[in-house]
Every structure is written in structure tokens, then in C-alpha cells.
Amino acid sequence: MNGLSLGSIYALIALGYTMVYGVLRLINFAHGDVYMVGAYTGYYLSRKLKGDEPSLLAALLVMLGAMLACALLGVIIERFAYRPVRRASRLSLLITAIGVSLFLENAAQLLFGADPKFFPSLAPRTDFILGGVRITSEQLTVIGVSVLLMLALRFFILKTRTGKAMRAVSFNQDAAKLMGISTDRIIAITFALGSALAAAAGVLIGMQIPKIDPLMGILYGLKAFVAAVLGGIGNIPGAVVGGLLIGNSEVMVVGYLSSTYRDAIAFAILILVLLLRPQGIFGRVQKEKV
Amino acid sequence: MKGFLLAAALVAVLLLLNGLFTGSLISGVSISPYYLQILSLAGINIILAVSLNLINGFTGQFSIGHAGFMAIGAYGAAYVTATFGERIRSALPALPEVALDSLILLLALAVGALMAAGAGFLVGVPSLRLRGDYLAIVTLGFGEIIRVFILNIDAVGGARGFSGIPKLASFFWIYVFAAATIAVVYRIVHSSFGRTLIAIREDEIAAEAMGVNTTRSKVISFVVSSAMAGVAGGLFGHYLMYLHTNSFTFIKSFEIIIMIVIGGLGSITGSVLGAVLFIGLTEGLREFAQYRMLVFSLLLIVLMIVRPQGILGHREFGGLFQRFRRRRLDTPAPPPVIQA
Numbered sequence: 001m002n003g004l005s006l007g008s009i010y011a012l013i014a015l016g017y018t019m020v021y022g023v024l025r026l027i028n029f030a031h032g033d034v035y036m037v038g039a040y041t042g043y044y045l046s047r048k049l050k051g052d053e054p055s056l057l058a059a060l061l062v063m064l065g066a067m068l069a070c071a072l073l074g075v076i077i078e079r080f081a082y083r084p085v086r087r088a089s090r091l092s093l094l095i096t097a098i099g100v101s102l103f104l105e106n107a108a109q110l111l112f113g114a115d116p117k118f119f120p121s122l123a124p125r126t127d128f129i130l131g132g133v134r135i136t137s138e139q140l141t142v143i144g145v146s147v148l149l150m151l152a153l154r155f156f157i158l159k160t161r162t163g164k165a166m167r168a169v170s171f172n173q174d175a176a177k178l179m180g181i182s183t184d185r186i187i188a189i190t191f192a193l194g195s196a197l198a199a200a201a202g203v204l205i206g207m208q209i210p211k212i213d214p215l216m217g218i219l220y221g222l223k224a225f226v227a228a229v230l231g232g233i234g235n236i237p238g239a240v241v242g243g244l245l246i247g248n249s250e251v252m253v254v255g256y257l258s259s260t261y262r263d264a265i266a267f268a269i270l271i272l273v274l275l276l277r278p279q280g281i282f283g284r285v286q287k288e289k290v
Numbered sequence: 291m292k293g294f295l296l297a298a299a300l301v302a303v304l305l306l307l308n309g310l311f312t313g314s315l316i317s318g319v320s321i322s323p324y325y326l327q328i329l330s331l332a333g334i335n336i337i338l339a340v341s342l343n344l345i346n347g348f349t350g351q352f353s354i355g356h357a358g359f360m361a362i363g364a365y366g367a368a369y370v371t372a373t374f375g376e377r378i379r380s381a382l383p384a385l386p387e388v389a390l391d392s393l394i395l396l397l398a399l400a401v402g403a404l405m406a407a408g409a410g411f412l413v414g415v416p417s418l419r420l421r422g423d424y425l426a427i428v429t430l431g432f433g434e435i436i437r438v439f440i441l442n443i444d445a446v447g448g449a450r451g452f453s454g455i456p457k458l459a460s461f462f463w464i465y466v467f468a469a470a471t472i473a474v475v476y477r478i479v480h481s482s483f484g485r486t487l488i489a490i491r492e493d494e495i496a497a498e499a500m501g502v503n504t505t506r507s508k509v510i511s512f513v514v515s516s517a518m519a520g521v522a523g524g525l526f527g528h529y530l531m532y533l534h535t536n537s538f539t540f541i542k543s544f545e546i547i548i549m550i551v552i553g554g555l556g557s558i559t560g561s562v563l564g565a566v567l568f569i570g571l572t573e574g575l576r577e578f579a580q581y582r583m584l585v586f587s588l589l590l591i592v593l594m595i596v597r598p599q600g601i602l603g604h605r606e607f608g609g610l611f612q613r614f615r616r617r618r619l620d621t622p623a624p625p626p627v628i629q630a
Binding site (some may be wrong): 027029081083084089090091092094095096098099100101102103105106107109110118156218220222225226228229262264266267270271272275 | 306350354398417419420423424426427428431432435438439442467541544547551555561580581583586587588590591594595596603
């Protein structure tokens with residue numbers, strides 16, 4: 001159960017990586033930090049909104065507020081940092097991404113303080129015992145919300161016009177442009193969606209592990225990226241499966257080996273995937289065009 | 291012969307400067323220990339920046355875990371000195387103190403460099419077989435993981451840090467290795483192997499079509515670069531006499547990237563300039579230390595938008611004048627490079 005809920009969080013972050021990679025072929029290093037900003041927005045919102053009694057309405061508002069704020073942040077990052085260098089070399093795009101990531105981390109340390117903060121509990125918590133397994137209501141919320149968001153994303157990408165345009169841009173940006181799709185708009189929407197999902201993950205992690213700090217995005221971002229690569233980068237169901245696999249293997253390592261190596265397992269998986277199946281579980285081998 | 295004389299002259303000058311700075315040459319003449327330390331750390335940063343530029347600037351493969359390799363070299367070298375230093379001393383009692391110190395330092399640095407090179411090989415092979423930015427994410431992960439591992443090795447102090455390293459490195463040694471790094475990278479880049487690296491940077495598919503074994507070239511370049519980072523780490527430990535994993539976080543890696551991006555990816559003199567500028571700015575703006583990284587990260591973003599090639603771009607500092615003169619004398623200016 002722990003693995004499943006941790007895995008859902010990785011999956012939510014991995015979706016943002018994979019979507020941005022799909023349309024821009026860019027590893028968005030700042031994505032993990034957007035997730036961190038999401039957690040902090042949730043923290044401040046819930047301190048504002050929370051009454052004496054934890055209520056579901058407040059939890060919902062906090063979640064939506066954080067998602068909205070981060071969607072905006074994602075669009076701003078795309079507009080002012082990535083768009084001006086999109087036509088330049090891939091290396092400049094990568095350096096810009098690193099710059100944005102550093103900027104967010106340091107700005108967060110100045111704004112929010114470098115010490116970890118403790119997330120207030122939002123929803124009333126109850127534990128269930130199901131067949132000898134203890135399930136907390138937080139874990140259920142995390143899994144439930146993640147599944148809901150993923151289904152919504154799936155619907156959006158497969159059934160709406162914008163989703164179709166997004167798939168077209170990811171397939172071939174120039175051809176999509178020739179077909180009259182505003183690629184700039186689609187890329188901005190992709191960033192907004194990915195960032196909103198990361199923000200949701202940030203609020204969810206705040207509910208489950210209530211300690212947040214300005215540098216939390218690095219390690220989570222890294223693992224989520226591994227999840228995206230494991231599932232096949234650019235592949236949306238792949239990101240979900242990859243996230244769940246990483247979350248579960250991490251919990252297993254902590255359970256059976258030692259918590260020292262909890263961060264090393266994702267790294268070991270990444271090396272193995274790159275050696276054995278670099279296109280990921282669901283990825284297709286891409287032909288190179290000159 | 292000319293190169294040998296040049297090297298001998300350089301060593302003599304460095305010895306002289308070392309004597310002047312530390313006050314051992316003329317009594318009463320020295321610079322403050324604070325400036326000496328800054329100068330020495332600048333030298334270490336020059337080694338780091340120039341070596342990172344070999345893989346990031348000349349080969350075009352983005353590594354963001356240089357501090358991880360530096361940590362391996364630092365801990366490896368310090369472990370050698372702490373464990374075998376005394377034994378070597380008692381085995382060779384006939385040698386003078388200076389010779390023993392140098393011998394132990396060189397041995398330790400060699401071990402540190404080899405260990406860092408080995409780690410570079412292990413990290414490089416899986417990620418450099420593929421095209422794309424995998425090296426970036428793998429090295430970022432590696433840099434964070436290696437710290438956790440070192441933190442859990444009790445033989446090198448673990449969370450307490452590694453103390454009691456003898457001070458074997460000095461201004462002199464640091465700059466000898468900085469000069470050696472610059473010379474080695476310069477020779478590599480201007481060799482036929484160096485041209486394969488630049489070909490890979492410009493267009494990997496075209497390079498492969500021309501018969502370049504791209505994976506092999508990339509891995510060699512990465513391993514050499516890692517080994518040099520290991521040397522820098524070894525010098526760092528033997529200069530400060532204390533090591534802690536907090537010195538080797540991803541922030542250190544990003545600092546080195548900022549140095550080479552500011553100076554110009556693909557320019558050796560640019561890296562040196564970037565390293566010196568970075569140290570100068572960091573020390574000069576000490577009161578604003580908390581805004582430092584914020585400013586540097588903004589600088590990185592703005593630089594990519596307005597001047598992605600950095601201060602010097604691919605050019606070298608001394609070459610600026612030469613190229614200008616040559617262009618004026620005979621050939622018309624080469625056509626601008628058209629980016630596909």
C-alpha cells in the first residue's frame with residue numbers, strides 16, 4: 001500500500017516529464033521544483049483556509065489552488081525561459097532548464113526559508129484494516145486522487161481537440177504547424193497540465209509525509225524521471241506504470257534491505273534500463289532522421 | 291624540447307610565486323592567508339572547469355555530476371594518505387621530507403584519479419551509448435547517490451567528515467596540476483581525437499557516418515574528464531585537510547557548470563576566465579551570499595537567451611587577436627555558420 005501511494009506520486013510527476021519530453025524533446029529539470037512549489041502553495045493555502053475542523057471542502061480548494069498556481073508557473077517558465085531558446089541548440093535548452101531549476105530552488109529557500117515545514121493535516125484520518133493490511137485514509141486519498149487525475153488526463157488527450165493537437169505536435173512539430181495548429185499554444189498547455197499534475201503530487205505528498213523543504217524536488221524529480229524513462233519517455237501510460245514500479249521497488253528496498261539505499265534503487269534501475277532497454281517498457285525504437 | 295623548457299620555466303615561476311606568497315622566500319613578504327586560500331581554491335576550480343569543458347563544451351555531452359567525481363577523487367586520495375602515508379615514510383627514511391611529501395601526494399592523487407576514472411567509466415558506458423541527454427540525468431543521480439554512499443562508509447569518517455588529512459597540497463602543486471590540466475585538454479582538443487570529439491558535438495549522426503566510433507570517443511572524453519575532477523578533489527582534500535560530503539552536493543556541480551557556461555562552452559581560456567570570475571564574484575559579494583545562487587541562476591537563463599555561447603564562445607583568448615590579424619591580411623571573412 002505504501003508502495004502504491006508513493007508510486008502514484010512518482011507517476012503524477014513522471015507524467016509532466018514525459019509530456020514535456022514528448023512535445024519539446026527536453027528534460028525539464030525544473031519539473032521537480034515545480035512540484036516543490038506545488039507543495040508549498042498547498043502548505044500556505046491550507047494554513048489560510050483551514051478551519052478548526054479538517055474538512056474535505058478545504059482540502060479540495062487547497063488542491064485546486066495549488067494546481068492552478070503551478071499551471072500558471074509552468075506557463076510562465078515556458079514563455080520566458082524556454083520559448084526564447086527553443087530554436088537554439090538542444091544544449092542551450094538544457095542549460096536553461098538547469099538555470100530555471102536552480103532559480104526556483106534558491107528563490108524558494110529565500111521566500112519559504114531553508115528549514116523544512118510541516119504540512120497541516122487536511123482531511124479527517126481513519127485507518128482501515130483490510131485482510132490484515134493497514135490502510136490509512138491518506139493513502140487511499142493519494143491513490144484515489146491520482147487515479148482520478150490520470151483518467152482525466154487520458155480523457156483530455158484522447159478525446160478532446162486540444163489533446164489531439166497535442167499528440168500531433170508530439171508526433172511531428174513542423175507538420176502540426178503546417179496543419180494550422182498553434183504549436184506555441186499547445187506547448188504552453190502541455191506545461192500547464194504537467195505542472196498542475198506536479199502540484200497535485202506536491203499536495204498529496206504533503207498529506208502523506210508532512211515534511212516539505214525547498215530542495216525536496218530534486219530527488220523526487222530524479223526518481224520520477226527514472227519512472228518516465230522506465231515506462232518509455234514520451235509515453236503516457238508508460239509513465240504511470242514506471243512510477244508505480246519505482247514506488248514499489250523503493251518501498252521493498254526499505255523494507256527488506258536498508259533505508260540507506262532507498263535513493264540508490266531508482267538510480268540502479270535507471271542504469272539497468274539504459275543498458276538493457278533504453279526505449280523503456282512501452283517505448284518504441286525511434287528511427288533517426290537526418 | 292621547447293615544451294620541456296616551457297614546463298620547466300613554469301614550474302620555476304610557480305615555485306617562486308609560492309615562496310613569495312607564503313613568505314618562505316623573503317621573510318616579511320607574503321600575502322594574507324585569506325587571499326592565498328582564495329587563489330588556491332581558484333586553481334582547483336580551474337582544473338574542474340577546464341576538465342568539465344572537455345566533455346560539456348568540446349564533446350557536447352552534458353554532465354552535471356562533476357562534484358561526484360571530485361568527491362570520489364578527494365576521498366580516495368585522502369584515504370591513501372591517511373592509511374599508507376606513514377608506512378611509506380618509514381619505508382623510505384633516507385629521502386628528504388619534501389620528496390616524501392611529494393611522493394605521497396602524487397601517489398594519492400593517482401589513486402584518486404584512477405578511482406574517479408573508474409566511476410566515470412561505469413557511469414559513462416550505459417548513458418553515452420545512447421543519443422540524447424541521458425548523461426545529464428544519470429550524472430545528476432550519480433552525484434547525489436555517491437554522497438549517500440560516502441556518508442555511510444565509516445573508514446572515511448562518514449557523517450563526521452574525514453579529518454586529519456596532512457596538508458600536502460599547496461599553491462604550487464595546485465597550479466602545477468591546473469597547468470597540466472590545461473595542457474592535456476589543449477593537446478587532446480587539437481589532436482585528431484579532439485577533432486572527432488568536436489565532430490560529435492556538431493552533429494553526432496554525421497560523425498558516425500564519417501566512421502567515428504562515437505560511443506568510444508564520448509566515453510574516453512568522459513573518463514579523462516572524470517579523472518581530472520578526481521585530481522582536483524584530491525588536491526582539495528590535501529589543501530583543506532578536512533573533507534565532508536556537504537562540499538560535494540549538486541550545488542558544487544552546478545557552480546562548475548555556471549563557470550564554463552559564463553566563460554564559453556568549448557573554450558579553455560573561457561573556462562579559466564569563468565572559474566576566476568566566479569570565485570572573484572563569490573568572494574566579492576560575500577555580504578549578499580544568500581542571493582548569490584539566485585543571481586547566478588538568473589544569469590544562466592539570461593545568458594542562454596542573449597548570448598548562448600558565453601563570453602568567449604568557442605574562441606580562445608589569445609586567438610582573438612591572431613584571428614583578427616589574419617582575417618584582415620588575406621582571406622575574406624568566413625561565411626557565418628548556419629544553424630540547421
